[in-house]
């Protein structure tokens with residue numbers, strides 16, 4: 319959760335590559351959703367051993383030798399389409415907020431995968447947290463920065479439009495609950511937040527107890543929260 323550095327789009331440099339950073343911006347372009355290979359499965363033609371290779375960047379690897387110890391086959395592998403796994407992916411571009419040069423705002427490419435796909439709209443103001451990578455086209459030595467998003471936070475959700483309660487979805491509730499827990503635990507000497515207080519605070523923001531309880535259970539389940547005892551939680 320923590321440990322990422324806040325950077326402005328215009329301040330991103332090559333030395334930041336491979337670091338986890340948080341960047342704010344306004345969504346300017348949204349690309350189409352594409353299936354993306356996550357792992358490719360190959361079967362050894364000699365012994366029928368099945369190997370799963372991760373896809374690195376845009377390259378799908380091929381086995382160099384059979385991973386079955388007693389086989390030793392170095393050529394002849396069949397790609398198994400059905401056993402290869404795919405994930406939804408999408409590219410979006412964000413532009414800096416309050417650009418110094420409004421005619422040419424700096425922009426940044428963002429890669430979204432899985433659950434993050436299709437979660438933003440053009441003009442949304444968001445904070446993207448993820449790993450900065452460099453993308454190179456086949457024949458060029460000059461690349462583009464791209465951030466591979468792990469999470470996206472919308473400003474709208476953060477500022478909590480209480481009047482617009484109907485717009486509260488589970489993602490929003492989760493962020494609100496996390497914010498409450500963070501606030502309560504930071505002001506507590508034990509760094510724990512009392513669940514009772516969390517539910518009270520949530521109620522003030524029109525999140526019903528049942529909904530808050532369910533959300534806390536989910537957060538615990540995902541490992542986002544630790545429970546020192548049955549009445550307290552803290553953020554991991």
Ligand SMILES: [Zn+2]
Nearest residue numbers: 362365384389
């Ligand atoms: Zn083999």
